[in-house]
Amino acid sequence: MRHTNRETLEHTGAVVHPLNAEQGVGMAIGKVSTHSPKDTLFWEGDPADDVFKVIRGTVCLYQLLPDGRRQVSRFCHAGDLIGLTATETYPYTADALTNLTTVRIRRSQLDTEMEGNPAVRGDVLRAIQDELNRTQNQLLLLGRKTAVERVASFLSAMSEQAMRDGGDGRAVELPMTRVDIADYLGLTHETVCRVLGQLKRDGVVGIPDPHRIELRQLDVLEDFAEGECGIGCAA
Amino acid sequence: MRHTNRETLEHTGAVVHPLNAEQGVGMAIGKVSTHSPKDTLFWEGDPADDVFKVIRGTVCLYQLLPDGRRQVSRFCHAGDLIGLTATETYPYTADALTNLTTVRIRRSQLDTEMEGNPAVRGDVLRAIQDELNRTQNQLLLLGRKTAVERVASFLSAMSEQAMRDGGDGRAVELPMTRVDIADYLGLTHETVCRVLGQLKRDGVVGIPDPHRIELRQLDVLEDFAEGECGIGCAA
DNA sequence: CGCCTGGTTGACCACTATCAAGGTTAGTGG
């Protein structure tokens, strides 16, 4: 078990009152579990018997190619549901990035609950539709955006997440490594570093330490993110 | 209205008995609509008041960036549901690629139907989960696969589609243009052409005409698709 | 105190995009 700066981040950022995250799906039928950084909740290919609801901390979902190339499909934060799939087995691996609290819900029990409880049905349906929407936006990012646009999109999204967690959206804490970010954005960690360095030099962001980014010009980042400034726009 | 080879393709390929495609969602509550190639079913940003079920033909879903860069998120075939979203407006545009028959279902009516009919609920949930799964695989493709791997993945998927439609999976018909394919795979149409040309020269595929591909070595394509042969593997 | 993980930066290069030209086919109008 590691107690590094990730531990700190987890406490200073993303404060979620347990009652909020525990409302809705899994409130009464799940079992609380905790995990340490780098723990794997489940592997791609494991029988998909459980659904997890994140209470506190961050989870990283990813797929691998045989030669080790990795694509992170999502970072999950408090309130997110993990493992909702129609397949027999999980289609991705789920790793804890921080100390993590989840509610683990038996798949079979969730199905029963959904059958009888329209509110749970609605929650689950909305969660999946929301995930699908975000994933489609990620397709646009991976298929058509430049490196700067990808990083700007990521920072904008993290800013929104920070606001949802009660922050002002100007200070963002990154529980994940540069490699995690790169594997999420379809880049290499070197490119992520270079783009962050460029944004810092341009005064768009401040980087007091590698896991803490100040968004000095959020409007500029959002323009970059939407491709508003032309391809390869450097300033 | 155009009557080009697309028209032909639509009749020779993907033969679906109407009763099959009309089973399940929308069977009783929808209204049959027809569209011609290049018709737009709806634009990104339109109020998401209808869900469409494809009965016959192919639909192309895509998002655009302000400068015109396009990402195709999905090609829809007989049986697919289009427009299931939790958002107020459609998050993508839907264009007909061929002559098209759909069942149009009022969103409000589908919601009512789902409330009272567990079978419809199950169909819709499974449809969305299936779409999410495919989309996540597409993330891996766009984020981490090479041009050859992308094209091979696409051809493999089209082969599976052809088998679902009753073919042997060795002959694939492509109702979409090279630009559509490129915008789906995150490439340019020139790169798609070059990769297809290379596969043809290597004897992996035959291309009797631009919209008809013979998959001569499906096993090789599938190995390429999964990245089994190393990056940049040319033979 | 030294190792190991993660981060940063530089030099170089390759994959794929861009730019350009020419070919093919279907539909159109003389």
Place this chain on the structure above:
DNA sequence: CCACTAACCTTGATAGTGGTCAACCAGGCG
């Protein structure tokens, strides 16, 4: 019937974005 046009497709030459390889730094932990 046959040029003419407009998409669409294909291939070549060149260039650029981001990848690869490498070196070095910083911090945490054994």
